[in-house]
Amino acid sequence: MECITGRTKTTEMNLIFATSNEHKLSEVRSMLPEGIAISGLKEIGFTEELPETQNTIEGNSLQKAEYLSNTLNTDCFAEDTGLEVDALNGEPGVYSARYAGEHATFNDNINKLLKELEGKNNRKARFKTVITYYSQGKSVQFTGITNGVITPNKRGDKGFGYDPVFIPEGSDKTYAEMTLEEKNLYSHRKKSFEGFANYLRKNAVL
Ligand code: IMP
Numbered sequence: 001m002e003c004i005t006g007r008t009k010t011t012e013m014n015l016i017f018a019t020s021n022e023h024k025l026s027e028v029r030s031m032l033p034e035g036i037a038i039s040g041l042k043e044i045g046f047t048e049e050l051p052e053t054q055n056t057i058e059g060n061s062l063q064k065a066e067y068l069s070n071t072l073n074t075d076c077f078a079e080d081t082g083l084e085v086d087a088l089n090g091e092p093g094v095y096s097a098r099y100a101g102e103h104a105t106f107n108d109n110i111n112k113l114l115k116e117l118e119g120k121n122n123r124k125a126r127f128k129t130v131i132t133y134y135s136q137g138k139s140v141q142f143t144g145i146t147n148g149v150i151t152p153n154k155r156g157d158k159g160f161g162y163d164p165v166f167i168p169e170g171s172d173k174t175y176a177e178m179t180l181e182e183k184n185l186y187s188h189r190k191k192s193f194e195g196f197a198n199y200l201r202k203n204a205v206l
Contacts (some may be wrong), residue, residue: 012037013200018050018068018078024189028095029182031190033197038040046072057082057094057130058141064132074137083162083187085123085150088116096162105160110154113115113165123149127188134188140199144191157184 017038018024025040032038041047048071050064057080068138082093092099092113100108117123124147131142147169154164156176163175167185175183184190 003095004099010049014039016044016068016072016074016076017041018064018076020179021160023180024079025178027180027187028193031184031187031193036197036200041068043074047119050078052135055094055130059141060094061132061141062134062139065132065139071135074142075133077131079129079131079189081127081129083113083166084126085113085117087122091116096137110162110165113150113153113162114152116152123151125150127162127166129188130193131192133196133199142195143198144188144193144195146186146188146191148186 010058012035014037017025017028018042022040025038026041028038041050046068050058051067054060054063055096060082064080065076068074068076068078080094082096084090084093092109096109098104104112105112105115110166126147131144131145131187133140133142151167151174153164154176155174156164156178158178158180159176163183166175167173168175171186172180173182176184178186
């Protein structure tokens with residue numbers, strides 16, 4: 001889309017976001033600066049599952065972006081996120097999606113996490129998101145980290161994943177008790193996306 005206002009000319013950039021996760025898609029849509037639009041995998045008709053076989057968040061993020069870019073011969077970005085819990089030596093980390101098993105639901109994963117933390121006083125944890133922008137065969141990564149604590153019980157019904165048991169530092173609400181706008185004040189995903197948007201601006205892509 002091209003929009004010309006007075007002497008300012010702005011061209012909207014459409015980026016492909018390598019995800020089929022509708023929650024991630026609507027979160028990232030809620031934080032887009034002017035001039036960027038995104039399309040998820042369903043919208044572009046890509047139904048294949050992206051490979052995620054690396055043992056780090058950085059590795060999986062790169063793998064997804066590189067695979068999609070090479071398959072479709074297009075620029076794109078991907079993100080990978082993990083919840084790292086201190087008392088569990090950083091678990092579930094890169095295995096956050098399948099913590100309770102290969103086909104685990106969000107609830108299964110939360111229940112396992114709460115069980116593993118039973119009787120433990122140290123509830124410190126952090127969410128880490130790594131975005132990879134893959135453009136013309138080159139990649140660049142942006143990390144966002146939010147520290148917080150794991151609650152003893154689930155609270156709230158918004159969001160997804162581990163949102164009902166994570167309270168970010170500076171708040172007394174879980175992510176699942178927050179609106180999208182409130183979550184964005186603390187969000188690990190928002191922090192990494194800001195790095196990405198700054199990069200696009202600095203490199204005159206935007
Ligand atoms: P992946 O990046 O899709 O591999 O995400 C791993 C898992 O982390 C997801 O299945 C969710 O359970 C969890 N997760 C990712 N982002 C968030 C978030 O913003 N809030 C809560 N859980 C999340």
